[in-house]
Amino acid sequence: MKKNELLALAFIEGGLVMLLETSSPLIVAPILGHSIVIWAAMICLSIGALAVGYFLGAYLSKKQRDESYVVKLFGLNTILLLAGWGLLYLQNFSGMDLATSTFTWFIVFEILFIPLIIFGATTPVIVSILHEQFANNKAIVGKLYSISTMGGIILSLLAGYWFIPEIGISDTVLIAVLLTAVLPLRYYIRNKKWTQAGILGVISIASIILTTVKPELPDSADFKELYYSESINGQLIVADFEEDGIQNRILFINRMGQTWIQKEYDNSVWPYVNVVTCLSHVYPENSRSLVLGLGGGILPKQIRKFCGHSVDAVEIDERIIDISREYFGLNGSGVNVYADDARRFVKNSTKQYDFIAMDIFNGEILPSHGLSKEAFEDLKATMSPQGLIVINFNGFIHGKEGLAARSLMKTLEAAGLQFKLLDASLGTSSEEDRNMLYLAYLEEPDWSLAYPVNFGEDQYILENELIDPKSIDYSDGIIVTDDRPIMEFLNRHAAKKWREIYLKNFTLKFKEEHQLPLIK
Numbered sequence: 001m002k003k004n005e006l007l008a009l010a011f012i013e014g015g016l017v018m019l020l021e022t023s024s025p026l027i028v029a030p031i032l033g034h035s036i037v038i039w040a041a042m043i044c045l046s047i048g049a050l051a052v053g054y055f056l057g058a059y060l061s062k063k064q065r066d067e068s069y070v071v072k073l074f075g076l077n078t079i080l081l082l083a084g085w086g087l088l089y090l091q092n093f094s095g096m097d098l099a100t101s102t103f104t105w106f107i108v109f110e111i112l113f114i115p116l117i118i119f120g121a122t123t124p125v126i127v128s129i130l131h132e133q134f135a136n137n138k139a140i141v142g143k144l145y146s147i148s149t150m151g152g153i154i155l156s157l158l159a160g161y162w163f164i165p166e167i168g169i170s171d172t173v174l175i176a177v178l179l180t181a182v183l184p185l186r187y188y189i190r191n192k193k194w195t196q197a198g199i200l201g202v203i204s205i206a207s208i209i210l211t212t213v214k215p216e217l218p219d220s221a222d223f224k225e226l227y228y229s230e231s232i233n234g235q236l237i238v239a240d241f242e243e244d245g246i247q248n249r250i251l252f253i254n255r256m257g258q259t260w261i262q263k264e265y266d267n268s269v270w271p272y273v274n275v276v277t278c279l280s281h282v283y284p285e286n287s288r289s290l291v292l293g294l295g296g297g298i299l300p301k302q303i304r305k306f307c308g309h310s311v312d313a314v315e316i317d318e319r320i321i322d323i324s325r326e327y328f329g330l331n332g333s334g335v336n337v338y339a340d341d342a343r344r345f346v347k348n349s350t351k352q353y354d355f356i357a358m359d360i361f362n363g364e365i366l367p368s369h370g371l372s373k374e375a376f377e378d379l380k381a382t383m384s385p386q387g388l389i390v391i392n393f394n395g396f397i398h399g400k401e402g403l404a405a406r407s408l409m410k411t412l413e414a415a416g417l418q419f420k421l422l423d424a425s426l427g428t429s430s431e432e433d434r435n436m437l438y439l440a441y442l443e444e445p446d447w448s449l450a451y452p453v454n455f456g457e458d459q460y461i462l463e464n465e466l467i468d469p470k471s472i473d474y475s476d477g478i479i480v481t482d483d484r485p486i487m488e489f490l491n492r493h494a495a496k497k498w499r500e501i502y503l504k505n506f507t508l509k510f511k512e513e514h515q516l517p518l519i520k
Helices: 003-032 036-060 067-093 101-133 140-167 169-190 194-212 271-280 298-307 318-327 342-348 373-382 400-414 492-514
Strands: 223-231 234-243 246-253 256-262 288-292 310-315 336-339 353-358 383-394 418-423 435-441 450-452 459-461
Touching: 003 036, 003 067, 003 101, 003 140, 003 169, 003 234, 003 492, 036 101, 067 101, 067 169, 067 194, 101 140, 140 169, 140 223, 169 194, 223 318, 223 492, 234 318, 234 492, 246 318, 256 492, 271 298, 271 353, 271 383, 271 435, 271 450, 288 298, 288 342, 298 310, 298 353, 310 318, 318 336, 342 373, 353 373, 373 383, 373 400, 383 400, 400 418, 400 435, 400 492
Parallel strands: 288 310, 288 353, 310 336, 353 383
Antiparallel strands: 223 234, 234 246, 246 256, 383 435, 418 435, 450 459
């Protein structure tokens, strides 16, 4: 094998390390979530596997090796990655109960951990071979690592911006199978080693065929998938389904419900959306409202429709903006939508708003930079003196699941905001099944009036529903700052609990009853 071929193997090795590291968090997201904890675990597994691989490669390099040894290592990874793809296919489409965290971690070890050990081991072996062949070329090792790193850059970009969005996670793994096979296959054919060439040839042809096989998505009277996409930002699904004779439409982000409406009435199934709309009635018609986090666009639509406010909405993921327009009727609603990060939009805003609703959940994830002390200080500057900020949060207050909520209270207090709490279920649900709204202000609004709920003739007298934070011990809360952006970490126990609930009530239900795959 020539020098350039060995360097090409180093290029592919570096690229595949990053491709697998980029893809793996998205493979586990439907089951384990998409939080910073999961990403950190994937990075630790990747770096740990490479460390083991480098050590193993140093041991293997003690004996004299030739290029056939590197080719065997690549061929072994070809087989492992195809087997990992098979496990992923079984989890998605078999009737077996494999949508579990244990099986998901097993897939990660098959697709990420073990292959990266082997890829890590190939680098010292290639270095050893090159050193023996080109002992007078002192720059060869540096050149090898440069080429390997360049492969990582190129394939991570391709994975994030093309493979994952355009062909899906599953086929991205098959691309990895093909890339591990291509140079070993060429080597075996050139050296007339037909058994090895035949095995890799069959695997390569099978991988190509499998990338062309697209399973049919659910399309029936009681369940129809309307939209499905995957990207580095996560998985989005829009689906229609029937429940108790009622036609519904739902938006999932990484299998966590973001918007759920009854199609006949175009109203949200989740009470918090209607309660936030009720709160916006505190301000008269033509007031200015800002909604941070769009989802399906139901909340800004309702504020515009029922309160007559001038409404701006901000969403960072342009896919969600397109979804809200095409599937949830945002077009023609009179809502102004901006594709931007919520924090950046607020920082750069020249407007002042009377009513600001923060609904910046990304699945179960609470972005720390949007809930820091400095972020709330920016909101104060954007809010009118008599304005109100409503923060949608999970319903946990007590125990380890409630630490994020207690920290939110501490952070609001540190930002110089007064606040009250409002249980969006009005006391009818448990902590794990409710949303808690945090109402922050400089001058306390008049809660004593009866404000209409947007559907029916019901009204809320808000002061009867408010919870005084003095009744809650939040002394152990931690102030979240830009220098200490730990809200997502503080929320990890609550996020895990929510993920378990959705896994049972939606992810597994739709997979088992309607054959909705976990990933494509």
